[in-house]
Amino acid sequence: MPRATATAGSGGSDTSGGSHETVGQGGGAPDGAGDADCFDRWRQVMGQSRAADMTSDHASVFTATVRQAQLGPAVVLGTAFPSIRVRRTVRMIRRSDPELYHLTMVTAGSGAVTSGTGPTQHLAPGHLHLVTSSQPYDSRFSAAPGTGAEHPRTEGIGIDLPVSLLPLPARRVHRLLGRALPADQGSGVLLTSFLLGLDRQLPTLRPDEATRLGGVVIDLLSAYLARELDDEDSLPAETRHRAMLHDVRAFIRHHLHDPGLTPPTIAAAHHVSVSYLHRLFTRDSHGTTLVAFIRHQRLSKAYNDLADPALRALPIQAVAARCGFTHASAFTRAFKAAYGLSPSDHRHGHTVQPSSGPRVRTG
Known part of the structure; x- marks a missing residue:
């Protein structure tokens, strides 16, 4: 049976810039065959920034890919896998709590997540989901019914960052934990578009780029969460300004074909x-x-x-x-x-x- 294979880097959480980890035979391709060792390797890589119990119904035939980079104090993860259950328990929290936020965006497949004592939330592609290492959660992710029946795939992008870095009170962010958060308007579109582009470019990032992009991630996430809380005024002025400038630049690039793209139209x-x-x-x-x-x-x-x-x-x-x-x-x-x-x-x-x-x- 094949063993885990690293195609670039080690996937460690101390990596500056990007690294890519392929777990399983055939580069993690859907038609490759995996094994339990492959699952153990994937779980080890993911566990470097997400301390939780991970199990899979496909552990014996597991193939997966992991793309990971350190963006200053934040870690970005891109991964694809057959199915997974991720649980963080009260006992784990008592033993060690790094006080991190874990943001996940599902890009393929589906998820069902329970955080704390809240109701189970169902995630579809495009949904964002936020949990914290300081609160128990139980997440299940699987491929959509009828897709890749022999080797189903679930895909997603994650951001892990210290709670202390978000310029929003943790007690307010607590209202959003465990919810299926839509991202089809305003700063949500900016955030998801940025994460998708970031995931594609992880293997090419230089260390200096990665550090700067960490600040962009934090600003966009802060703006998005403040919007969901209807509390944008609570953000520091500099955070609001940086998020707006990112929005302005994205707006310009999207409307280059328009001869009427002028400062007055952008301001309006x-x-x-x-x-x-x-x-x-x-x-x-x-x-x-x-x-x-x-x-x-x-x-x-x-x-x-x-x-x-x-x-x-x-x-x-x-x-x-x-x-x-x-x-x-x-x-x-x-x-x-x-x-x-x-x-x-x-x-x-x-x-x-x-x-x-x-x-x-x-x-």
């Missing part, structure tokens, strides 16, 4: 004044103005689209329009000023990939 979408938005953005971006950032994003998207073989048949003017440029001549001048060559020359390979994107004026 976020219910703030234009002057306040300018001050907040410029302060956080080390002098880069909001207008310069929008221009930088438009040109970067055009640069990448012109080099994309799948878009080779799309006229250059159409590429420019996809990036919010309404006049072909203005686009050509801006592109050449930023990259030192015309859009046509870049499309035909007469260029070297720049290291830092287009040149951006800060004034």
Whole structure:
């Protein structure tokens, strides 16, 4: 029978940056066969930041993957497995309590979770769920009925962080523990989108990037929980500002195709004044103005689209329009000023990939 196999790193919780652990034969593929040793290895990796009793109905044929990274004081986990039951008991808490929050987002399969004395909550893909190491919980996760009958898979992303890092009173957050939390609006969408992107990039993160991203995770999670508590005013001003700026940047990237993407429309979408938005953005971006950032994003998207073989048949003017440029001549001048060559020359390979994107004026 196959043994656990590490494809990169050890999966330890002291890892700076990303690591990836594949447990079972065939890289954890659904058609691979696993064994109890594979389950023991997976349980060991997961237990480094989640101290709980873990069992599985598929322990004898277990295959799984684990992606794990240390983001400053927080740990992010991405995993796939057949089925699992995770229990933290009163006895475990009495023996040792690291005082951590455990956030889980189900991306495939389903879950049923009981926290403390509360009712059982049922989780579907897209749901968020928060528990604490200071309170008993009983979680069961399994593949959706009828999917992968021979080797079913459940997938999820988790964040583990000290309770003391959230700028929200623990007594208030307690109201959200054990609940199936929707994340289909506002800061919930920002948080889940960020976690999905983070999970994809874990193997490539450098230590300095990972540390900075830990702060982003905490800000987004804080903003989301405050929204669910209807208590956003209780967040420190800096946390609210950072969460808003992340929202603003995501909004800009999503609307680059719109020629009407201007500071007034962005301010209106976020219910703030234009002057306040300018001050907040410029302060956080080390002098880069909001207008310069929008221009930088438009040109970067055009640069990448012109080099994309799948878009080779799309006229250059159409590429420019996809990036919010309404006049072909203005686009050509801006592109050449930023990259030192015309859009046509870049499309035909007469260029070297720049290291830092287009040149951006800060004034």
